[in-house]
Amino acid sequence: MLITRQWERRVSTFVDEIDETHTMSFDIATFHAEAVRTPSHEDVAEMRELLVETLEDAGLEPEVDDLGNVLASKGDGEPHLVLNTHIDTVAPHVPYERDGDVVRGRGACDAKGPLAALLAAFLRVDPTAGKLTLAITPDEETLMTGAAGLQDRLSADGYIVGEPTDLDVCIAARGQCEGTITIEGESGHAASVPAEKNPVFGLEHVLEALRTYDDEAGPGEDDVLGEPKLTPTVLEGGEAPNRVPETCRFTFDRRSVPPETADSFREGLETHLERAVAEESELEVTVDLIRPDTPFPKAFVTDEDDELVGTLHEASGGDVRPFGAATEAGFFADDAPTVVFGPGVLADEKGGVAHAQREYVRLPEVEEAADALEATLLELGA
Numbered sequence: 001m002l003i004t005r006q007w008e009r010r011v012s013t014f015v016d017e018i019d020e021t022h023t024m025s026f027d028i029a030t031f032h033a034e035a036v037r038t039p040s041h042e043d044v045a046e047m048r049e050l051l052v053e054t055l056e057d058a059g060l061e062p063e064v065d066d067l068g069n070v071l072a073s074k075g076d077g078e079p080h081l082v083l084n085t086h087i088d089t090v091a092p093h094v095p096y097e098r099d100g101d102v103v104r105g106r107g108a109c110d111a112k113g114p115l116a117a118l119l120a121a122f123l124r125v126d127p128t129a130g131k132l133t134l135a136i137t138p139d140e141e142t143l144m145t146g147a148a149g150l151q152d153r154l155s156a157d158g159y160i161v162g163e164p165t166d167l168d169v170c171i172a173a174r175g176q177c178e179g180t181i182t183i184e185g186e187s188g189h190a191a192s193v194p195a196e197k198n199p200v201f202g203l204e205h206v207l208e209a210l211r212t213y214d215d216e217a218g219p220g221e222d223d224v225l226g227e228p229k230l231t232p233t234v235l236e237g238g239e240a241p242n243r244v245p246e247t248c249r250f251t252f253d254r255r256s257v258p259p260e261t262a263d264s265f266r267e268g269l270e271t272h273l274e275r276a277v278a279e280e281s282e283l284e285v286t287v288d289l290i291r292p293d294t295p296f297p298k299a300f301v302t303d304e305d306d307e308l309v310g311t312l313h314e315a316s317g318g319d320v321r322p323f324g325a326a327t328e329a330g331f332f333a334d335d336a337p338t339v340v341f342g343p344g345v346l347a348d349e350k351g352g353v354a355h356a357q358r359e360y361v362r363l364p365e366v367e368e369a370a371d372a373l374e375a376t377l378l379e380l381g382a
Helices: 002-021 028-037 045-057 112-124 145-150 199-216 262-278 307-316 363-380
Strands: 070-075 080-086 097-099 102-104 131-137 158-162 169-173 175-184 229-237 247-256 284-289 320-322 338-341 360-362
Touching: 028 045, 028 102, 028 112, 028 363, 045 070, 045 112, 080 112, 080 145, 080 363, 112 131, 112 158, 112 363, 131 145, 158 307, 158 363, 169 307, 175 199, 175 262, 199 229, 199 247, 199 262, 247 262, 262 284, 307 338, 307 363, 338 363, 360 363
Parallel strands: 080 131, 080 158, 158 338, 169 320
Antiparallel strands: 070 131, 097 102, 102 360, 169 338, 175 247, 175 284, 229 247
């Protein structure tokens, strides 16, 4: 009976600890499974509800702001550290599957694996002096208005942005923007429009100008990120084989390095194109950003010697390197040191993983990421 009563007291104490902290009941694998099962490629409402309910079950009072961001905080001192990632995914939805430690499905690594790790660390750490904020955005894969809006709301001493980095600490990423290049000429019968007024002939001059832009007018190579990249991706023009179109249009993708911004790139490219095309033809060229009212992420580079980088590097055991894709981190890096970190990979030896039909993550890596994040937050005094 004595043993039984002692065991009952131990169980009672254990349950009280769960009730008091609300964190011991959070299971990474269970949350991750529910998250991957929840489609969020078209509408994030159900996924956001899952996140909010999980935080409320932990005794917190999360806020959903006007842009759809989910925010929750602990503590009210310094340093202030922010954990950020997103709940939306690309289309199409890929159903959840689990094979041992491997979870497959849309969002498994981008970014519901990082989300599970960030959330676990956030729930485990109770700041004694500092402040810890979880800031989860709704539209990283599309407009990024959520992260852009957080720039005006958050001021911190460091940001950790969850993305699949294979547990490496990524200190930089190129920026990204998209736009169109319109070549305007003279429309008419194919037998009568002169070559110098035919926008189709203008394509060769524009393509050559795109090839030479970074050598002649671009920002140059960055020590960490390397060279920027300018890629034409879509070509439109013409309706009939015997008629010259009035316009031709390129769509382009730009991956930038500091100090270039989307606006400075547009202005520089337009000037470069006008000069190049004017020398060869009578055509007009204009450059427009797609979704001009939508923010594009800027390139960023965090000092490799920063304390946040060193602490997370030591805790995770991963490499320190640039991130291979665009990320919301660029919205935060002007405020404080920012790194990108999480379980999973963008691609493996077989090809693409994130955004691919075969998207997967290994659960032990999600657990390792959570442990590394928890250790980092505690070491930094959050």
